[in-house]
Amino acid sequence: MIGVVVTGVAGRMGSTIARLVEEDSQLTLVGATEAPGHPWVGWDLRGFLGVGEGVKVTSSLDEAITVETRVVIDFTLPQATLAHLETAVKEGVAMVIGTTGITGKDLERARSLASRIPCVWAPNMSVGVNLLFKLVGEVARILGEDYDVEIVEIHHRFKKDAPSGTAVRLAEKVAQAL
Structure with missing residues (x-):
């Protein structure tokens, strides 16, 4: 099983991805994050989405990543994605990124970080x-x-x-x- 952490789990894409991970027999949802102060933080994900029993929503990717984590799926906002990339590099886990709007020096930094781990990054996954x-x-x-x-x-x-x-x-x- 491939352990997956979904960032921005309460968003349109995040919640859809969490449900799809749960349906795939080769994947297992091991972590979920939301922005600090979001009402889901600190609660079991199953209570909100009906998936991810035992997965506590955290505001920190560092907390969400477990020894089972192999990939982080990120459809958040540019600054959050940069922070998530830094954590993924530090932890040595792969990322799938669908976040758009990263520009200038942030884009250069993101590309540099993404080159250090297995990473799929596309503005549209279709x-x-x-x-x-x-x-x-x-x-x-x-x-x-x-x-x-x-x-x-x-x-x-x-x-x-x-x-x-x-x-x-x-x-x-x-x-x-x-």
Whole structure:
């Protein structure tokens, strides 16, 4: 069994991931975190999500990581992700990161940290969207500078990053191709 810690477990992605981990016979939920002061901190996760019996929600990844932990799955906020990367490197555990909006020196630091552990980091985990990234670059290269590109996106009102990491990556692929 692969021991998984989910950060931001009360969020849309975090709660979905915790439930999916529980459904997978090859994975086991061994830890969960939320931001300091969140009402779930200190309580058993099962009481909130119906999964993760015996998993206490903590505000510290250091506390959540156990000897069984092999991977941390992180869909939080940029500053939290940086702190989680530092902890994962210190503890020698892998990370899957879906957090977007990390820029500038923080992005350089995050890339440096991520290079020191097994890490999957993508603005969108969908196979279809990752194929779209590839295709957008090819289309931009073929059409060239004779065409204008516009990226339009619509999200629920609770979306934390606008433009989204997906939109930013699409724009990067177009820019790289031209």
